[in-house]
Amino acid sequence: MRASDxxxxxxxxxxxxxxRRRAAALVLSVLALAAPVYAGTAALVGRRVEAAAGESTxxxxxRIDLPADAATDAAGAGPPPSRLRIGALGVDTALESxxxxxxxxxxxxxxxxxxxxxxxxxxxxxxxxxxxAGHVDSKTGPAVFYKLHExxxxxxxxxxxxxxxxxxxVTAVEHYAKAHFPTQRVYGPTPVAELRLITCGGxxxxxxxxxxxxxxVYAVLS
Numbered sequence: 001m002r003a004s005d006x007x008x009x010x011x012x013x014x015x016x017x018x019x020r021r022r023a024a025a026l027v028l029s030v031l032a033l034a035a036p037v038y039a040g041t042a043a044l045v046g047r048r049v050e051a052a053a054g055e056s057t058x059x060x061x062x063r064i065d066l067p068a069d070a071a072t073d074a075a076g077a078g079p080p081p082s083r084l085r086i087g088a089l090g091v092d093t094a095l096e097s098x099x100x101x102x103x104x105x106x107x108x109x110x111x112x113x114x115x116x117x118x119x120x121x122x123x124x125x126x127x128x129x130x131x132x133a134g135h136v137d138s139k140t141g142p143a144v145f146y147k148l149h150e151x152x153x154x155x156x157x158x159x160x161x162x163x164x165x166x167x168x169x170v171t172a173v174e175h176y177a178k179a180h181f182p183t184q185r186v187y188g189p190t191p192v193a194e195l196r197l198i199t200c201g202g203x204x205x206x207x208x209x210x211x212x213x214x215x216x217v218y219a220v221l222s
Contacts, residue, residue: 078123078161078162079161079162080095080097080117080119080123080161081095081117081123081124081130081159081160081161082094082095082160082161083095083159083160084115084132084157084158084159084160085157085158085159085160085165086151086155086156086157086158087155087156087158088150088151088152088155088156089147089148089150089151091115091144091145091147093113093114093115093134093144094114095114095115095116095117095132095159096109096110096111096114096115096116096117097116097117097119098116098117098118098119098133099118099119099120100120106118106133108135109133109134109135109144112135112137112138112140112143112144113143113144114134114144115132115133115134115144115145116132116133116134117130117131117132117133118130118131118132118133121187122193123161124159124161124166124168124193124195125159125161125166125193125221126193127189127190127191127192127193128189128190128193128194129186129187129188129189129190129194129195129196130159130193130194130195130196131186131187131195131196131198132159132195132196132197132198133145133197133198133199134148134197134198134199135199135200136148136199136200136201136211136215145197145199145215148173148197148199148201148215148217149173149175149201149215151170151173151197151217152170152173153169153170153171153172153173154169154170155169155170156168156169156170156222157169157170157195157197157217157219159195166193166221167221167222168193168194168195168219168220168221168222169219169220169222170217170218170219171218171219171220172217172218173215173216173217173218174215174216174218175201175202175213175214175215175216176213176214176216177202177212177213178211178212178213178214181214186198186216192220192221193220193221194218194219194220194221195217195218195219195220196216196217196218196219197216197217197219198214198215198216198217199214199215200213200214200215201213201214201215202214
């Protein structure tokens with residue numbers, strides 16, 4: 001390269017001293033180890049549900065939209081379900097009784113690590129669709145139904161009612177936009193005992209602190 005006065009200017013080549021080489025190698029090693037941590041943290045934040053969002057993480061349609069014979073009073077119809085086991089997912093949880101509020105919204109289970117059952121609907125093991133619901137995650141990480149979408153046809157779902165374990169076989173796993181929830185398909189009457197396991201899924205809407213979709217697992221008494 002030539003300067004403005006015609007002189008040739010030579011740039012001195014930058015050389016890494018042994019000390020600089022060691023420092024550079026250390027920085028690259030730290031960055032390589034940190035990359036999976038940052039990636040994992042970003043993935044978790046993308047799936048996070050705000051605990052104080054003020055709404056459930058799934059949707060149960062308003063009572064006026066439910067089939068007339070879908071919501072029944074299960075009280076006094078025998079021992080209620082008390083526990084749920086899903087071997088394929090490693091789920092073993094107590095079951096909380098859930099009811100709808102005045103707006104027709106199903107109350108969320110109080111503990112993120114536990115599921116609940118719709119106590120105003122069908123009792124598991126009785127003819128009709130019994131509804132079980134749970135959170136997908138929380139501020140601290142995965143919740144009880146975090147892997148619900150991974151179930152496959154033929155997987156077993158066990159519900160403890162009284163002293164007996166009732167075995168259900170998964171028949172389908174479906175995803176629905178909350179705005180187009182198929183009320184009749186999920187809550188409509190069935191001639192045999194069935195289960196509906198519900199949680200949220202799809203993309204996370206950060207403005208509403210809620211997921212856009214629902215995951216519904218269909219299972220029938222074996």
